[in-house]
Amino acid sequence: MLLNIKEPIEESFQIIGGNFTQAGEASTRLKHALFELGVDEKIIRRITIATFEAEMNVIIYAAAGRLHYYITPDSITVKVDDMGPGIENIELAMQEGYSTAPDWVRELGWGAGMGLPNMKKNADIFKIDSVVGEGTTVEMVINFP
């Protein structure tokens, strides 16, 4: 289903590291925008899960980050880049259950090593790039069927 939009729709959000109270704000805004565009609910759910996980990673690990979404008639691209510690071994980080989260984060029910795998599972295209000491960039594309 092609979306009936004349121009691409995009928006950016600042995410502050450690601000758990803000978690989910960008995903919720995006969810409402997609509902208004009439996107299929199953697709909305995939997009919001992937986006929320990406938001959480910035909040848990980075000093700050930016989330940007870009909606065209046939797909959405969500790009999240952060000023975080970077990921030393991406292959390991992509393994379900692997996490470097500290105990206090795990006590909140995060840091179970499911974030990146959840993003990959829900995205049609998933790209991750990271430089240790500089930060991480995640780009996800989800097609509207």
Add this chain to the structure above:
Amino acid sequence: MKLKDIVNELSLEVESFKDGLQSNVTGAYVSDLLSDVMANSKEGNIWITLQTHINIVAVASLKVIKGIIIVSNRPVPEETLKKAEEEKITIMTTPLPAFEIAGKIYRMLEDSKQ
């Protein structure tokens, strides 16, 4: 089954969004890992957990989970309840641990199918 049937039968305390008691419950999901709930819970589920911090509301809202049952009498922070009220999520509490409350709800849902 309506959420209010479960609340009445199991004497749950309703802590936020009482209007949500009219919503339909199709099943439940028990987990304290938020990513697990995001990955595996289903719309119409109620969520049974010991987590009480504010992020449970965002997870429930994104997954269209109408009700959260907090187990073992854990106190729910005011900011969580306030957010739940805004997002129209019904938070309930019980003195029972997760295993017991889940068992009782499972039986109620199974009985209602017959």
